[in-house]
Amino acid sequence: MYDLIMVRYGEMTLKKKNYRQFLQKIADNIINKCSVYPELTFRRTDYRFYINLNGVDYSKVINILDTIVGLWSYSLCKRTEPNYESISEEAIKLIKEVSCGKPKTFKVATNRGNKSFPATSIEISQEVARRILPNVEGLKVDVHNPDLTLDVDLRYEGTYIFVQTMKGLGGYPSGIAGKGLLMMSGGIDSPVAGFLTLRKGVNITAIHYASPPYTSGKSLQKVVDLLEVLANYTTDGKIKLLVVPFTKIQDAIHTQANQTYMVTLMRRAMYKIASDICRKQNIDIIINGESIGQVASQTLESIKVVNEVTNVPIIRPLATYDKEEIVEVSRKIKTYDISIRPYEDCCTVFVPEHPIIKPRIDRVIYEENKCNLEPLITEAIENIEEVNLDCFKKYSVYQEENFEI
Amino acid sequence: MRYFDYSATTPIDKEVLDTYIKVENNYFANTTSLHSLGQKSNVLLEQASAEIKDLLGVKEHNIVYTSNATEANNLAIYGIAKKYSHGKLITSKIEHPSVYEVFKNLETEGYEVVYLDVDEKGIIDSNQLRKEMNKNTILVSIMWVNNIVGAIQPIKEVIDIVRKYPKAKLHVDAVQGVAKINPDFGFGEIDLLTISGHKIYGPKGIGALIYHQNIDLSKRLYGSSAQFGVKPGTISLALIVSLCKALKKFIPLWEKHYQYVFGLNRRFRNQLTNNEKIVFNSSLEASPYIINISLPHVNGETLVHILEEKEIYVSTGSACSSKLKKPEKTVYHITKSELLATTTIRISLSHLLLPTDIDEIAREIGAIANV
Numbered sequence: 078m079y080d081l082i083m084v085r086y087g088e089m090t091l092k093k094k095n096y097r098q099f100l101q102k103i104a105d106n107i108i109n110k111c112s113v114y115p116e117l118t119f120r121r122t123d124y125r126f127y128i129n130l131n132g133v134d135y136s137k138v139i140n141i142l143d144t145i146v147g148l149w150s151y152s153l154c155k156r157t158e159p160n161y162e163s164i165s166e167e168a169i170k171l172i173k174e175v176s177c178g179k180p181k182t183f184k185v186a187t188n189r190g191n192k193s194f195p196a197t198s199i200e201i202s203q204e205v206a207r208r209i210l211p212n213v214e215g216l217k218v219d220v221h222n223p224d225l226t227l228d229v230d231l232r233y234e235g236t237y238i239f240v241q242t243m244k245g246l247g248g249y250p251s252g253i254a255g256k257g258l259l260m261m262s263g264g265i266d267s268p269v270a271g272f273l274t275l276r277k278g279v280n281i282t283a284i285h286y287a288s289p290p291y292t293s294g295k296s297l298q299k300v301v302d303l304l305e306v307l308a309n310y311t312t313d314g315k316i317k318l319l320v321v322p323f324t325k326i327q328d329a330i331h332t333q334a335n336q337t338y339m340v341t342l343m344r345r346a347m348y349k350i351a352s353d354i355c356r357k358q359n360i361d362i363i364i365n366g367e368s369i370g371q372v373a374s375q376t377l378e379s380i381k382v383v384n385e386v387t388n389v390p391i392i393r394p395l396a397t398y399d400k401e402e403i404v405e406v407s408r409k410i411k412t413y414d415i416s417i418r419p420y421e422d423c424c425t426v427f428v429p430e431h432p433i434i435k436p437r438i439d440r441v442i443y444e445e446n447k448c449n450l451e452p453l454i455t456e457a458i459e460n461i462e463e464v465n466l467d468c469f470k471k472y473s474v475y476q477e478e479n480f481e482i
Numbered sequence: 483m484r485y486f487d488y489s490a491t492t493p494i495d496k497e498v499l500d501t502y503i504k505v506e507n508n509y510f511a512n513t514t515s516l517h518s519l520g521q522k523s524n525v526l527l528e529q530a531s532a533e534i535k536d537l538l539g540v541k542e543h544n545i546v547y548t549s550n551a552t553e554a555n556n557l558a559i560y561g562i563a564k565k566y567s568h569g570k571l572i573t574s575k576i577e578h579p580s581v582y583e584v585f586k587n588l589e590t591e592g593y594e595v596v597y598l599d600v601d602e603k604g605i606i607d608s609n610q611l612r613k614e615m616n617k618n619t620i621l622v623s624i625m626w627v628n629n630i631v632g633a634i635q636p637i638k639e640v641i642d643i644v645r646k647y648p649k650a651k652l653h654v655d656a657v658q659g660v661a662k663i664n665p666d667f668g669f670g671e672i673d674l675l676t677i678s679g680h681k682i683y684g685p686k687g688i689g690a691l692i693y694h695q696n697i698d699l700s701k702r703l704y705g706s707s708a709q710f711g712v713k714p715g716t717i718s719l720a721l722i723v724s725l726c727k728a729l730k731k732f733i734p735l736w737e738k739h740y741q742y743v744f745g746l747n748r749r750f751r752n753q754l755t756n757n758e759k760i761v762f763n764s765s766l767e768a769s770p771y772i773i774n775i776s777l778p779h780v781n782g783e784t785l786v787h788i789l790e791e792k793e794i795y796v797s798t799g800s801a802c803s804s805k806l807k808k809p810e811k812t813v814y815h816i817t818k819s820e821l822l823a824t825t826t827i828r829i830s831l832s833h834l835l836l837p838t839d840i841d842e843i844a845r846e847i848g849a850i851a852n853v
Contacts, residue, residue: 293516293518294521295516295521298521473525475518475521475524479529480505480509482501482723482726482727482730
């Protein structure tokens with residue numbers, strides 16, 4: 078039914094000098110991810126990217142495009158000859174198929190990139206509409222609020238018509254903006270924070286604090302599974318995960334500090350470790366899923382005293398999101414069902430009944446000094462485990478090598 | 483010894499048996515245990531289920547493992563019927579007892595059941611199905627390949643008919659077809675699908691009901707929430723992985739084996755087709771794996787025992803119902819002859835047989851017929 082998919086790039090108009098580099102990244106990414114369908118062929122112009130379907134089911138290609146950041150939208154197109162007869166003939170077929178025979182209101186919008194066509198855009202739209210109307214029963218024109226817009230795209234490289242345009246993920250191609258360290262708990266928020274940052278072109282490394290035996294392999298598996306979903310949205314399908322052994326630090330805080338400060342001290346330790354890794358691995362920012370006021374540790378006062386331990390910029394993409402909005406994104410990017418698996422993570426063990434909501438910095442430092450955390454933090458950093466995740470190859474926490482059935 | 487009862491059961495494949503032993507030895511922990519040994523088992527269970535879904539193309543389905551196909555068929559039919567207190571159920575007159583008897587029972591509970599007729603080739607009439615479908619129809623259950631005569635039902639057409647009634651679900655018993663016959667439909671298009679391990683060189687004791695995620699089956703057993711709550715109880719990981727292994731080994735080989743067995747089938751027919759004392763109940767279009775014949779002057783059971791003395795093993799009808807001295811249901815509905823239905827035997831084939839085995843059984847049956 079369709080011949081090709083026309084892809085429009087995202088926010089590139091804001092860029093000037095890097096423009097070409099950005100487009101190259103996106104094009105490489107599309108071609109790379111579409112390589113599972115060798116029948117597809119591609120063509121690039123300055124403003125568009127065309128995928129010739131050559132018989133491949135369009136919905137399969139759309140599924141791939143839905144995982145590529147940096148795309149604004151895509152349209153399913155039919156190729157026609159650059160004349161009224163051919164355009165209107167194909168348009169009638171397309172409208173009938175898309176509207177399933179039910180009458181609709183429509184308009185025609187023409188984009189006349191091919192200036193050799195002997196009429197203005199408005200004239201072309203009017204003429205095409207005039208030719209379509211008597212041939213589709215019940216169809217009416219409504220230029221203000223149409224159910225359906227038929228786009229006629231006249232370009233030097235070809236003439237295309239389309240009625241369906243789907244929105245892409247937007248953002249910039251991954252890796253274009255630098256590197257970020259995502260603090261990943263396994264809840265609903267952190268994968269969403271990761272996705273939103275990734276969408277802005279940031280290359281992500283994830284860090285997870287594990288507290289065995291308080292937390293199980295299942296909760297680590299959950300983090301792995303979440304990151305494998307996120308890896309779908311990266312250029313190469315890969316994300317690196319750093320697992321920090323956090324038990325000793327947590328134990329020390331638990332036994333030696335005032336319990337209301339448990340969470341505050343824990344988070345300070347986490348940020349110290351994360352900043353150290355950023356310094357050692359040349360990572361520019363820390364990303365987390367904090368949302369203002371969501372829980373005791375995410376009040377502005379808490380954020381402030383925790384933030385004191387680091388000078389690495391911390392990006393909080395969800396700072397102003399409501400929980401419902403976060404859930405909505407997590408469903409969209411397919412992390413929600415994994416996030417709600419019911420295992421303990423390092424933030425849910427030893428949580429005091431009444432954590433402090435407005436911690437004071439002098440009191441925090443006093444409590445922290447009681448625990449003598451520095452050697453434990455150094456030890457934790459030395460024992461970080463690195464796991465390379467790949468969205469095409471499921472990693473299992475429980476099996477060193479896969480059982481071949 | 484010459485074994486011609488592969489539709490009753492198959493010997494286990496060596497690689498499948500090795501898989502069984504390996505899993506039973508190394509993954510004995512309960513898949514629902516929280517500790518890492520249990521989780522290791524659980525990972526393997528999920529891997530096996532994912533591979534089975536891939537092999538069959540049923541990405542949007544759940545798999546519930548059962549002890550055999552009978553259990554899976556019962557679960558499917560009761561699981562749908564019991565969601566409603568009444569309603570119309572449609573099946574055929576030649577279903578396996580594990581389907582047929584369930585419907586007989588549901589009939590006594592007040593459900594309206596229609597048993598579709600079959601023609602002389604054992605094929606249902608899709609027009610009859612079309613006529614019987616209405617908005618009260620809740621379930622249609624049609625087997626893919628008949629176990630007695632090998633008739634292949636027009637499942638693709640059945641799917642198209644049933645699809646027009648959103649309330650109605652389609653159950654297909656695919657036990658005699660999977661890894662043997664090329665389906666002209668997608669398994670993913672079927673709401674509930676039954677498969678079995680021991681018909682495809684897997685171990686006995688494992689079957690599966692594969693049903694669409696959107697379906698909520700009514701419960702028959704109560705217990706933990708394992709297996710979507712519809713089949714609670716500890717699963718046998720080794721049996722499940724072996725089922726997966728058997729599917730993985732034999733699905734890719736179906737075409738090669740089909741061609742070979744088709745040759746064996748025709749070899750048998752060519753030797754006996756001119757014998758007037760032998761009636762072929764299986765049509766030429768049937769599955770080549772099954773040949774059903776009648777020797778009208780010899781009781782089927784007697785025939786089985788005469789052949790047994792020569793160490794040739796065949797079956798009267800279905801092994802599951804062969805202990806009853808009743809006319810064979812499927813053969814009766816196809817031939818409309820009580821005589822043919824009591825003098826029938828089923829010869830079922832495999833890629834493991836040699837042409838000389840075929841010549842041998844053909845010679846013996848020919849000799850008995852000519853007595």
